[in-house]
């Protein structure tokens with residue numbers, strides 16, 4: 740990782756091959772890589788500056804490897820994360836179990852981390868409904884247990900528009916939240932207020 744300043748750490752979590760890297764690629768470079776699947780080894784880092792009102796917020800995105808053999812490493816990467824995008828593949832029920840595992844882990848150790856639960860590869864089930872292996876209501880019920888604020892969105896990376904909108908929606912939201920936190924910090928610094936209090940965790944769901 741470069742010595743670049745990062746305002747908010749975002750971590751991508753989820754089983755291998757669910758589309759974490761593709762999401763980051765889409766968001767950072769606006770492209771979808773076609774070709775043989777290449778699994779992430781350990782984790783990859785990318786810094787993405789975003790203009791929010793009159794400030795530039797730099798998101799540090801950690802794209803972790805989904806393979807269970809890297810599980811211990813992934814724990815290092817979510818430490819201190821402001822947001823986690825927990826992905827699962829709508830056509831793979833095991834990936835949903837794995838997503839729940841990461842949500843539980845985050846809730847245990849990163850109380851302040853916002854969690855975005857994202858069902859990916861929506862295009863595959865568009866073409867063939869029988870491929871869907873994670874029921875919409877199962878995901879909704881699961882998310883309902885944690886929070887009443889749900890955002891149900893289609894996440895399909897092979898379709899430019901839809902996926903780009905979803906990425907922008909998620910990452911922009913994180914930047915705006917970080918922007919308000921920075922503003923609050925500046926204001927508190929001026930007044931000498933301690934902002935190091937614990938807040939409840941947040942949970943959003945993106946699924947279709």
Ligand SMILES: Nc1nc2c(ncn2[C@@H]2O[C@H](COP(=O)(O)OP(=O)(O)OP(=O)(O)O)[C@@H](O)[C@H]2O)c(=O)[nH]1
Nearest residue numbers: 755756757758759760761776778779805860895896
């Ligand atoms: N059809 C379809 N394929 C996708 C989508 N997103 C990713 N893929 C494909 O799924 C495979 C895995 O994508 P990656 O983004 O590398 O998955 P990952 O979760 O980062 O995998 P790991 O690095 O092993 O953790 C690749 O072959 C992608 O082209 C999608 O929205 N639709």
